[in-house]
Amino acid sequence: MEFCDECGSMMMADSGVWVCNGCGHEQPKGDSASYTVTDAQEKSEVIESGAENSGLPTTSAQCPECGNDRAYWYMQQIRSADESETRFFVCTECEHKWREDDH
Structure with a gap:
């Protein structure tokens, strides 16, 4: 990019x-040898990879699916601006995704 x-x-x-x-x-x-551009990338410019290459920080969190005790985490504002952000977790083993709200 x-x-x-x-x-x-x-x-x-x-x-x-x-x-x-x-x-x-x-x-x-x-x-041009150092660039890899696909048709799909040209259309959306969105590149997704597995969570292990995401660069997200990890924390201690119990996965509700597999019981693993490590997860990647990030925060995102999904409600109105006067409410707190929502924390999202992605299991480092099974990549199950869950969220945690403040209420």
């Missing part, structure tokens, strides 16, 4: 150059 030097927006690959979605700035891709 590349970001625009001018405005900071995400850039899209377009035949040898990166084109900014925000301001239209273009810059050369550089060494």
